[in-house]
Amino acid sequence: MNVARLVHPGFWFDKTPLKDALHLAKRGVGGFCLYGGTRKQVAAFTAAVRAVSPLDYLLISADYEDGLGRWLPDAPLLPSNMALGAANDENLAYEKGLITAQQARSLGVDWVFAPVLDLANNPLNPIVNTRSFGKNPKRVIRLARAFIKGLSQGGALNSIKHFPGHGDTTTDSHVALPILQRSEKEIFERELVPFQNLLPLADSVMLGHLLLPQIDAKKPASLSSAIAKNILRQRLNYKGCVLTDALLMKAIGNENEAAWHALKTGVNILLVPQNPNKLIDFLEKKKVPATILARSEKQQNILCDKARQAGPRPTQKDAFAPSDFVRRSAQKAIVLRGTLPALKPGQTVHFLEIGSDGKTSAAPLFNALKKAGICLKPFTRQADCLLVISLRRYKAFRGSVSLEEQDEIRLQKALQNSRFSVAVVLASPWALPQKAHIKTALFTFSPAPDFQKTAAEILLGKQKAHGKLPISL
16 A cells, blocks of 8 residues: 555645645545535535545545534534533434535535544533533433434444543643543543443544543553553454544644654554645655555545445535524524523613624624514613623634633623623633623524524523533533
8 A cells, every 4th residue: 555545634725725635636645634615615626636546435534523514604504512412312413413424425525523522521621612512421422323323324434533532621732732630440431431332333533632641641642552552442442443633733743753653553544744745755764564554554445435335425405405403403402591581672782792703703693683673782881781792612723712801801891881681602601701600691502593593582582492501610
């Protein structure tokens, strides 16, 4: 096997030159992991690189954890895993997996890097957040299993991640190396529980970039024989495909040396290096042992065979047909904390938006309230009724999910000058500072339009909130 097949580069639409990807495809890389794009762009790219690849089958993957809408502006944003955790409905989790698979495959993407099995048990974790189904391992297992079955029914490959679990850390591995102070016994009792239960359904396992110093004081899990080999391969007897998390993440240092260590621990695929050509050159000079190449070839062939056996790809028209799935999910997922007097037509409500990243909008919520006759005004000095809209979401490479100091100051001032306040938390449930002491809050766990419209109906007293918090606040 050509060593290039060990490498699966990333491709960022409107950033990575297509000629670079075509060169890598011709060189024999095993696949690509896609970021961004439109439906038209993704479909065109997958066809283009497959047309020039010397491989019988080229694997195309993406982090479509919340459906394609997390990356594609012309695809629907599906409920977050935490929203499904609040709904606690396996049928919804299955449906999310099925829709994700059908839409991905219609564009030529076979492999979805999901579900996330990390537990949401640390409020300060800046990157797991709403990607998790919740803090309870049993709930995570049930919902993730249903999601996996949906993916499989839709013909897509899965990848459970981030082994062995980094929910209880406070560092974004895109920025630095998270540290989890757990013994081997402790991770088997907690973090590893979802992985242990779902390994039989896993098409692949993605290793996390995190350090467990009580197990391996020097190397992160993604490069550690003690974790990747001794625990995953031997103790848990996992025989399938193992891949690194993205090598370009800052947690692991020099990516060439990290890749070499990963291969020696039994990793089959090196995912998204910063410079794939240099990594391939490096591996060619290293003369990767035939045993490592044969092992990777076997695992990648298994994945390719599964992808081929999924049958004809659905058309985009069928895959993206209108659906009430997100709406039904919102009706079961949204959580109300506190007492909420219904807003009345003609009532003046002041609003304050906090935690904006410039991309997330509360327009669907505002439009629904205005349509119902609510007079919305930006908060200036004081308010009888204040609506606090929290837009803060997890974001790779940011390093924190907390509000900026200026937003905290604005929030405190507004609360002090309002008779009644209610927060509508459209993304991270931990974004609101506890010291704000906001007694009434709606948690949607997703900024998807149907979640915002449902939140408006709850504010207006037209609907009840049925979700239960899957985390501790």
